Amino acid sequence: MAIETVGIVGAGQMGNGIAHVFALAGYRVLMNDVSEPSLAKAIDTIDKNMERQVSRGKISAEDKAAALSRIATTLTLADLGQTDLIIEAATEKETVKQQIFDALLPHLKPETILTSNTSSISITRLASRTDRPEKFMGFHFMNPVPVMQLVELIRGIATDAPTYAALHEVVKKLGKTAASAEDFPAFIVNRILVPMINEAVYTLYEGVGNVKSIDESMKLGANHPMGPLELADFIGLDTCLAIMNVLYDGLADTKYRPCPLLTKYVESGWLGRKSGRGFYDYRSGTPVPTR
Ligand code: NAD
Numbered sequence: 001m002a003i004e005t006v007g008i009v010g011a012g013q014m015g016n017g018i019a020h021v022f023a024l025a026g027y028r029v030l031m032n033d034v035s036e037p038s039l040a041k042a043i044d045t046i047d048k049n050m051e052r053q054v055s056r057g058k059i060s061a062e063d064k065a066a067a068l069s070r071i072a073t074t075l076t077l078a079d080l081g082q083t084d085l086i087i088e089a090a091t092e093k094e095t096v097k098q099q100i101f102d103a104l105l106p107h108l109k110p111e112t113i114l115t116s117n118t119s120s121i122s123i124t125r126l127a128s129r130t131d132r133p134e135k136f137m138g139f140h141f142m143n144p145v146p147v148m149q150l151v152e153l154i155r156g157i158a159t160d161a162p163t164y165a166a167l168h169e170v171v172k173k174l175g176k177t178a179a180s181a182e183d184f185p186a187f188i189v190n191r192i193l194v195p196m197i198n199e200a201v202y203t204l205y206e207g208v209g210n211v212k213s214i215d216e217s218m219k220l221g222a223n224h225p226m227g228p229l230e231l232a233d234f235i236g237l238d239t240c241l242a243i244m245n246v247l248y249d250g251l252a253d254t255k256y257r258p259c260p261l262l263t264k265y266v267e268s269g270w271l272g273r274k275s276g277r278g279f280y281d282y283r284s285g286t287p288v289p290t291r
Helices: 013-024 036-055 061-069 077-082 094-107 123-128 161-173 189-205 211-221 228-235 237-251 260-267
Strands: 005-009 028-032 071-074 085-088 113-116 136-141 150-155 177-181
Touching (some): 013 061, 061 071, 071 077, 113 123, 113 161, 150 161, 189 211, 189 260, 237 260
Parallel strands (some): 028 071
């Protein structure tokens, strides 16, 4: 089946990035969220990010205008029923994702491919509760989507070969590179990355270093483009905590226990950049370490 229209559920930082790259690649995109301000903010962000690409000569003003005209938004999930491919990119909570799929399924065409951008939740389990486990896959984009080259493709136990091939083709059309990952907690990138971030939070918690020295050490000493705490703020501390919990529960190994300090930041609502404060305070415009 040719994929021409894409329904995106969740218009947060990942949803808007995914809409951006699909629209530029020529797909028609319909984006849904439960919050009208999130939809408006997503369109604004896409506009600004595409404008930056225009000013850097990466795309033309005509490409931008055409891509923006291919993106529509809706607060009604059922409107996504006629699309060829669904990418669920809502909050990293299994109950939220489950409710979305339950509400969406009665409206879908039988051939529509269903995917989740989850960073860590079992694809096989999400798929098993739908009417089409063979047409269900993990479709894991990296943040920021317009910049990052990799897309992880995760097959559930029941995913069929045509579904995998169709998504592989989509990744090529987006100009990105696919990596195949087996369906185990957090897949490849986050299985390695998020425990490193959690260890950086332990390093802070135990007083081995402060926010500045930890981030500087990893940038200058390990050649990482961003420090781990800066990166955690960028990903979202709630998302990092959710991934650690999935690793801890899914692999039953205490080496994945989330750092209590990470939990404390999340409980306080200091979720990183998206909430204005995390390991850094962004409210003045210049990031200031909070510890
Ligand atoms: P976010 O908090 O920026 O956005 C989530 C959006 O989902 C919000 O706009 C929220 O209003 C919306 N939402 C919540 N419930 C909904 C519902 N029932 N229906 C429709 N929309 C709903 O989160 P994010 O960082 O964009 O993450 C989204 C997904 O992408 C998560 O599964 C996350 O694990 C995954 N992901 C995140 C990153 C990252 O670096 N942040 C990277 C790869 C994958």
